[in-house]
Amino acid sequence: MNVSYTQPDPNKVYLVTGAAGFIGYFLSKKLLEQGCKVVGIDNINDYYDIKLKHTRLEKLEPYENFTFLKVDISNKEALTNVFKEYTPNIVVNLAAQAGVRYSIENPDVYIQSNVIGFYNILEACRHYPVDHLIYASSSSVYGANKKVPFEETDFVDHPVSLYASTKKSNELMAHTYSHLYNIPSTGLRFFTVYGPMGRPDMAYFGFTQKYFNDEEISIFNNGDFDNDLYRDFTYIDDIVTGIESLITCPPQEKVPHRVFNIGNNNPEKLMTFINTLEKCLSNSMGTEIVFKKKFEPIKPGDVPATYASTDRLQEVVGFKPETSIEEGLQKFTDWYVKYYKVVSTP
Structure with missing residues (x-):
């Protein structure tokens, strides 16, 4: 870098x-x-x-x-x-x-x-x-x-x-x-x-908690995978x-x-992010993890896409974020499993 x-x-x-x-x-x-x-x-x-x-x-x-x-x-x-x-x-x-x-x-x-x-x-x-x-x-x-x-x-x-x-x-x-x-x-x-050590009110954290509570996760994208929400994680x-x-x-x-x-200057579909979270949590737990999903309408105040141009920051200080969601989410799930001492259920 x-x-x-x-x-x-x-x-x-x-x-x-x-x-x-x-x-x-x-x-x-x-x-x-x-x-x-x-x-x-x-x-x-x-x-x-x-x-x-x-x-x-x-x-x-x-x-x-x-x-x-x-x-x-x-x-x-x-x-x-x-x-x-x-x-x-x-x-x-x-x-x-x-x-x-x-x-x-x-x-x-x-x-x-x-x-x-x-x-x-x-x-x-x-x-x-x-x-x-x-x-x-x-x-x-x-x-x-x-x-x-x-x-x-x-x-x-x-x-x-x-x-x-x-x-x-x-x-x-x-x-x-x-x-x-x-x-x-x-x-x-x-x-x-x-x-790791992020905010529990954020979706990725809440999805993980709900899995271990045996609850389904709510995904606010209308179940429309062709017009999914995009986020710059x-x-x-x-x-x-x-x-x-x-x-x-x-x-x-x-x-x-x-x-x-x-921002990461590389927005991901919400479903791609969720699927990656499942894979990373599976790696951390040593067993396949699949969330129970419920699709709901987009919430008031939510925006369809966040996508950052980072050119100005790069021009001034020569820095551009570059951590992939695969790398970042793996670090999160590894931390979560250790911090909350969760174990795999049969």
Whole structure:
């Protein structure tokens, strides 16, 4: 892999919000392995199993350069105190309420975390200037765009979920604060991130859990295999390498704000992904695994395809994600079987 970027500076302080989360954990671990000082914050909410969040934190605790604080970014005073005490040089904001479908059921928490929380991050960066703010956006901002692959210059003013609206709002807010207060900031539009220790609310994780619970999985594609949903599945290691490559590469434009896609640039049919998951789980278990399947209509807020153009990211830092779903899902199923101590049933 040809990646042309400098290593993160171990003399700087890195604030990672959402450090107990999926991406936040792996990024913190990578920075700590390189001797960087990481201050991680998280509110440890119960959107999914908090045991998994505590497991991630337990793996970070042995690093001497790691400090964890239980802080909710929507609490402005508490967040400001973190900036005041630790004066971070680099901020990577990965704390957010995730999930497209959950935003339909519980919109309040999305406004609280993704809008008010992100505003508090921007205010803190304004009053305690940082070298670079990197924040999580989402491929969801592309809504029902038909043109693929999605490019950063595409029109994204028609989101189809509140979650997507909050992420688009983040991009607008960051652009404004960068313009007004010269905060170097980079937004990252993540495309379906997966891997070991991932989020249980994601389909691949939920499908695996349902198999071991002897439940059928619901596939929201109408059972239409010719017009199946397409997803750009991106393995966690590629995401972390992409973030790391950008940390030391802040924007230099007149308005110091930019947005990048981070996706695999190789979308797969949903059914192809499910069949691959079955094969990988079969390898991990040493016996053939076939999910019980139920086909249902596409859910409100879901989009027919996500497909990232990664040309802009590659042009700036020389990096393009390249982990295949076969490799990535095998690592996930191997981890799942070991972590949950599952055994084959006759």
